[in-house]
Amino acid sequence: MRSPSSLKQEFLKRWMRGLQRCTSSKKDMNVLERKKVIKLSADLAIASARNGTTSWSRALIANASRDNDNRILAERILGPESDILIKRVSTSVGTVSCNRKIRSKKILKRSCNSVRRVRKGTHLPQKVLAKSIAKRLVQKRTQILKRLVPGGEFMDELSLIEETLDYIAYLRAQVDVMRCIASATELINHMNIGGNKMV
């Protein structure tokens, strides 16, 4: 596994680069725009750091490039690598459309299964009933998780769990780095204000 510190360094480097590229065009942005830009560049930074090896990173980039207004920003942030990345992402988009068909079939099957289960439920002993209830709970939760992890709706359980592992690691690194920078900047601001007051 990658070491977390190297992950953070990589992430920070790319993020800063992305921000730099992004701000070179626009001068003044209000808070919301800035936040969006920051978040977007952070997402793209880590996603590009994975180089499309994980499916959630691909989904992130795909989502970013989908909206037209974000797209230009995203492309600029990604910079020269954007072509390669977007190509890689677009190849996975084809699988997304196939996955949609599979997904609809799965939904159909699931609805039929639930009907069958209801019918059977009266005969089965307690233990199996409990099992089916637990199964349903797990299924509900996996659905929620699928919504949370980007690009997770089209994955089966096993890969979903792997993606979640990766995604959690990424989120942690992102949170740590952002927190450090935020607190550092705030401290400097405070210091500067204090210093100026003293002067």
Add this chain to the structure above:
Amino acid sequence: MEPNLGTIVRSISIGPNREETGLESLQFREEIHRLMTVPPENGSSFTELLQLPETQAMELLHSAHSDEVVPVPLSGEPLHGINDDHKSYLPSFNGNLTFPSNKVLIERAAKFSVFASGEHSPETSSVPSDSSANLEKVKSEPAETDSNPNSSQLLVSDPAVNIKNQRSEKRKEREKKGKGCTKKSKIEISQDAEKLPYVHVRARRGQATDSHSLAERARREKINARMKLLQELVPGCSKTFAMQISGTALVLDEIINHVQSLQRQVELLSMRLATVNPRVDFNLDSLFAPESGSLADSNFHSMVSPLLWPEIPFNGNRQQHQQQWNFDALHRPLWGREEDNHTFITMENSLLNYESANSASLHSNQLKMEL
């Protein structure tokens, strides 16, 4: 032998409900009685056992053809449904349905299942008719049998879940020993239609024994292994035991909470960064400069991590921006493109030009604050 077979086959035949056909059920009941009289033998003679009702199978074959049309839509679902433990064994033979002989075998098997579980005959009575319908679905079926060998291969070759593999293999062996059956692996099952070992396999309570459910079980074990990893990753999760399904639900709950909280934190932090810094640049030199007296206590980590990479990321920038940087003090109020490049000055530069940098950033910050 008979009661064992009954338990096994009963577990197998807890399949999806299909449409009943009264005639067929009657036929099957006759078959059942005929089969009951046959003294069953050990596993190796299973094929002999199957051979006995061959004539009856041929009859069924002809009768089933008439019912081809009816259960087609119904059988569509269970074919795709790998996830259900209690699916019938039918889909396991889908890859072999190109041969007409297999149909006979399937019907033998179907009747064999019917034989042991009288009460489930209505469900399984439509099974042979479904098998005839299955012939038409050859396309989708090989895909599923392909997935089975693949998953079985995965099961065999995955080093991360070796323990699980051993466990599942032990279970398989137990099942084998149960009847002396010939079931070696799922690959062999899909290829070897003659033996039909699934019926001999001793099922665990409440579980079917077809190759699909084995694949399902292997998958689930993998999932459990990953869930354990996740458990260790997510804080506060080690208490819940993940082997039970209820445990799995709890672990998933924790994971979901964790992911949601992390995402929320990211949002909040990005908002915070946006407010703290009116312009979306972060003067890294000022951040990590040796005004470390105040910073080091609170930002130890931020100091540590940049200390590690002073050279690497910014080497490219350094040469370009050194020249521009000299203009910094002059062009302080100019927030043009050059200013952006200055943010990547390395620590060494910041050490040398600490004061001017600081004053520059000071002023810049002040200006930003006023905005």
